[in-house]
Amino acid sequence: MTSDIPGFFEGTEMPTAGWWEALWPDPTGVLAAVGVKQGMEVVDLCSGDGWFTLQIARIARQVTAIDIDDAALEILTELCADLGPLPGVPIRLTPRVADVSKGVSLPRGARFDVILLGLALNELAPASAEPVASAVAQLEAWAGHLADDGVLLVIEPALRETSRALHAVRDVLAARAAPPFVFAPCLHRASGCPMLHRDRDYCHERVRYVMPEALAALARAAGLRDTDLTYSYLTLHRARRSLRELIAPGEPGVPLRAVSSALASKGKVELWLCGEQRAPRGMRLDRHASPSNEAFAQAERGTVLVVEPVAGGDDDARLRVGADTRITLAQHWRDGAAED
């Protein structure tokens, strides 16, 4: 769909459904991970024709979809009608045509369990002279519509610029002692994102995903990767919660989140990590491999590990994993989600 709608930012239009599937092959997985459940009030901001919205509708059975493009919302409404006859509770779709860059766009007083902004923030903020401040203000305004334990999920493409912009937004929000609170992906609250120290770094997720061959061929033709799902994200909570709560108070060990996959080379495995206090490069020599540190080599991007004891190297930027180091998996992205 293309149009001359005022406020519609070029590049944000919905491509064909096939291309979209190649770009983001597993919307249901991410919704399951966020905890969308039947009966929840969910709003999909910049929904387009409903790649995520339809999956939300299947699970929650009710969803508000907001987009500036009325043609996209018409398609979504038709597609949603097809879901209507599914057994169980009828589906309630509330489509709203609105320019989300002009204000909150949500009914006054409305509260939502989940607010989703998928692959759109980077398209909205650059219109402003101060894109980070503008994105923060928009997220704060939307977060004002969260239910007490509600969550605002921002998903961005796993590109360096879009991911780093999201890190900068996160830093502003994480430094505040007021809602919305940064829940994920970071373990640390107020300290700045270490990825912003060097221009080339950025943090993103990668989930294993094997595309059907027809889809993989389409992805290759479009110059996209033909396997796995990559993205950056930021989860904001109205309540003062953090991913740190994966580790019970008083539990021994230091939580560290993998920001790379385990990189095996001659005689060693390395892993880039990020934690509440430090962002070390972890290293385990193959000769130190043991049952207690096996999880180190199994970590994938996004995995939260609990490490005990944390032995440093000559500087704070290294973590040497010895044969006695105990490493446990506190969280893995696919926990609780259906396997492909």
Ligand SMILES: C[S@@+](CC[C@H](N)C(=O)[O-])C[C@H]1O[C@@H](n2cnc3c(N)ncnc32)[C@H](O)[C@@H]1O
């Ligand atoms: C890249 S698409 C993402 C669609 C959907 N969120 C997804 O992940 O599949 C961006 C969407 O943002 C919508 N959009 C762009 N500018 C907007 C604005 N100012 N207000 C509301 N929607 C907007 C476009 O119409 C388009 O549907």
